[in-house]
Amino acid sequence: MTIQLTKGDITKIKVDAIVNAANSSLLGGGGVDGAIHRAGGPKILEECIQIRNRQGGCKTGEAVITTGGNLPAKYVIHTVGPVWHGGDKREEELLHNAYTNSLRLAEENNVTSIAFPNISTGIYGFPKQRAAEIAVKAVSDFKASTLKQVFFVCFDDENYNIYKLLGVEAV
Template structure:
């Protein structure tokens, strides 16, 4: 099942919240900063352990930490691509963010996963293109694996309407 919500991802009750992280995993602006602020120091402490072990997170990959004070069990941090015009593998990297996050969620027993709009803020990925990639990745994943619910959480009206149109149109 795929659900669409307009709201604040830090307030969503679910098994795993996905963070649109940067490769350093040390927090930043946008969704990343909001998740670190709302979740508290436990998230950063877990991120530092990951950094010590593997040196951060590469674009398209995902790592998992505690959710700290968030109403979730875990935060899955994934690094979306910076938009460079579309001919540098950005679409595949963005799809990998969703697939790798969902695989990590399943591996950790998660049945509900909430996603923000990855790479559409300061990373500059075109919003409609990103939404189509996100929805396609989620629909394909749900067909082949047992995950209860994927929630797309849109902070603004523009993204919410894009997702609403894509999810309501026939495939």
């Protein structure tokens, strides 16, 4: 499995699945969540509502999957990262779980390529350096069978440079 870094808009990446940094309601929001819902169209929201009706949303650290709608990706894996509260509320463990559970769900759906945004580092306030370290470790430690390519897609220079300094190969 290769792990690579790119800068840009995750809604335009051509992979089997993109990961959405969702909120627990699964109804869209700001940041990457809002961008994915806008670009993907109403089908994603319809499936998110069905999931909510079935299980009441998505808990922090968990993941669910929907169609990619109008996106180049076949699937969107919605995961809920933790809100940063200073680090004493299991935030690091929950962020690791968000990555691991997204990867597990990708494997269950025979996904060969996946793209992650910088989960929890926007409005949720997770320190970017530590979040990147957790993301890289979670992906590196994951034992993949179907997954061949993992991309970290950074929207801004700050996150991009952090991943680059961690040794993630840029493409």
